[in-house]
Amino acid sequence: MQENQLYSKVSVYLNSLASMEDSNYTNLFTGKKSNDIILRLDPSQVIDDDFLGARVSWINEVKTDTTHSRAFVLKIRKADKRRILRPYLQQIHTVFDELEQKKKRELKLYMNINGDQNQNRRWRFVPFTHPSTFETIAMESDLKNKLKSDLESFLKAKQYYHRLGRAWKRSYLLYGPSGTGKSSFIAAMANFLGYDVYDIDLSRVLGDSDLKLLLLQTTTKSVIVVEDLDRFLMGKSTAVSLSGVLNFMDGILNSCCAEERIMVFTVNSKDHIDPAILRPGRIDVHIHFPLCDFSAFRTLANSYLGVKNHKLFPQVEEIFQTGASLSPAEIGELMIANRNSPSRALKSVITALQTEGDCRGSVDVGRRLLDGGSRNSTEDSPDHSGIFSKENINAIKDIKKLYGLLKLRSSRKAPSFDLTPGQRDV
Numbered sequence: 359m360q361e362n363q364l365y366s367k368v369s370v371y372l373n374s375l376a377s378m379e380d381s382n383y384t385n386l387f388t389g390k391k392s393n394d395i396i397l398r399l400d401p402s403q404v405i406d407d408d409f410l411g412a413r414v415s416w417i418n419e420v421k422t423d424t425t426h427s428r429a430f431v432l433k434i435r436k437a438d439k440r441r442i443l444r445p446y447l448q449q450i451h452t453v454f455d456e457l458e459q460k461k462k463r464e465l466k467l468y469m470n471i472n473g474d475q476n477q478n479r480r481w482r483f484v485p486f487t488h489p490s491t492f493e494t495i496a497m498e499s500d501l502k503n504k505l506k507s508d509l510e511s512f513l514k515a516k517q518y519y520h521r522l523g524r525a526w527k528r529s530y531l532l533y534g535p536s537g538t539g540k541s542s543f544i545a546a547m548a549n550f551l552g553y554d555v556y557d558i559d560l561s562r563v564l565g566d567s568d569l570k571l572l573l574l575q576t577t578t579k580s581v582i583v584v585e586d587l588d589r590f591l592m593g594k595s596t597a598v599s600l601s602g603v604l605n606f607m608d609g610i611l612n613s614c615c616a617e618e619r620i621m622v623f624t625v626n627s628k629d630h631i632d633p634a635i636l637r638p639g640r641i642d643v644h645i646h647f648p649l650c651d652f653s654a655f656r657t658l659a660n661s662y663l664g665v666k667n668h669k670l671f672p673q674v675e676e677i678f679q680t681g682a683s684l685s686p687a688e689i690g691e692l693m694i695a696n697r698n699s700p701s702r703a704l705k706s707v708i709t710a711l712q713t714e715g716d717c718r719g720s721v722d723v724g725r726r727l728l729d730g731g732s733r734n735s736t737e738d739s740p741d742h743s744g745i746f747s748k749e750n751i752n753a754i755k756d757i758k759k760l761y762g763l764l765k766l767r768s769s770r771k772a773p774s775f776d777l778t779p780g781q782r783d784v
């Protein structure tokens with residue numbers, strides 16, 4: 359059921375050979391640049407290669423029956439076979455690795471298609487070109503740096519995971535209200551790691567075993583994403599059961615799958631999530647995405663309006679101090695709409711913050727058009743919604759301090775850690 363990695367490597371190797379041009383028929387494709395032309399071996403074509411003084415040939419076989427299965431047939435003279443077969447295959451590995459290193463990997467975004475059980479290939483892909491990076495995400499810089507180094511140390515930890523008898527994977531839960539950057543963060547992660555993205559739409563999964571099949575067909579160096587997990591588990595809009603999800607997250611199957619994988623789950627709120635899902639091992643890192651505060655606002659103003667400082671900033675800061683807040687998506691859109699005039703943009707943000715509740719609906723529509731996201735503002739964390747008086751803010755700070763302590767204690771027991779930017783508020 360899994361893709362044969364050697365097949366893909368042979369394909370890349372053959373397509374890199376100069377003798378490709380001697381083939382009677384080839385497919386022509388445009389490359390990354392519009393004037394690039396790439397040759398690819400046509401079905402049933404033969405291509406020759408030389409290795410250690412021996413001549414070998416490859417035939418690209420594509421079955422014409424309903425399976426359309428593909429194979430490369432390698433022909434070597436009997437007299438040469440013993441001598442060259444293994445080193446030749448080894449050379450294919452080496453050349454493939456060199457080619458991969460040379461070109462910047464073109465990332466792919468895989469989506470699961472509606473399938474029936476007879477259909478083996480469940481993923482389709484498009485080039486992944488999301489421009490989001492860690493630099494463009496407005497997030498507390500401490501947290502951002504921690505997350506970057508967490509990812510970097512994961513990349514280096516192959517031996518470590520294996521010594522522990524664990525699959526080399528790491529799971530993240532991104533939680534927070536709509537429009538706070540969860541999806542953008544996933545894209546930034548993929549760009550940072552240079553990993554492909556597998557975006558699992560649970561409504562298209564036929565059941566628990568189908569979910570397993572999808573997992574088996576993912577490849578190494580990938581980010582596997584399940585968005586809005588809470589919505590699916592609560593809404594029953596998927597044929598997948600809770601135990602199907604639990605097995606997917608940490609089951610025995612994970613060890614059979616390609617390694618070097620990141621799993622990311624997003625939810626609007628952790629409140630209604632079964633604790634079994636959140637247990638360490640299933641989720642290693644919890645990341646909170648809060649509504650916008652003044653520091654996030656400054657980052658957005660800098661990237662959206664090119665403004666590092668402005669005479670209206672103190673006024674904006676004051677409103678944030680009263681506890682008013684909008685999501686970064688909402689603020690971002692006001693800035694985009696007024697990008698030709700920073701003053702107008704900032705004034706519109708101020709008005710929106712002042713009339714937070716009234717204005718949300720209208721901004722919300724725009725956001726939905728932008729990313730097709732689903733907003734459920736009733737699940738906004740209570741810390742961020744509503745306008746608080748100064749006294750209330752102090753009381754909330756005290757609670758957060760206490761909460762921070764409690765969290766610290768419980769995180770000592772549990773190996774998973776919670777990277778909420780809450781410390782900022784303490």
Ligand SMILES: Nc1ncnc2c1ncn2[C@@H]1O[C@H](COP(=O)(O)OP(=O)(O)OP(=O)(O)O)[C@@H](O)[C@H]1O
Binds near residue numbers: 495536539626647690
């Ligand atoms: N923290 C942020 N930094 C920079 N841009 C942000 C941030 N949060 C949101 N945005 C902008 O707002 C838009 C929506 O963000 P995104 O889709 O990542 O939110 P989300 O948390 O995934 O929302 P949902 O829960 O509705 O899926 C994006 O275009 C993104 O550029």
Ligand SMILES: [Mg+2]
Binds near residue numbers: 540585731
């Ligand atoms: Mg999203």
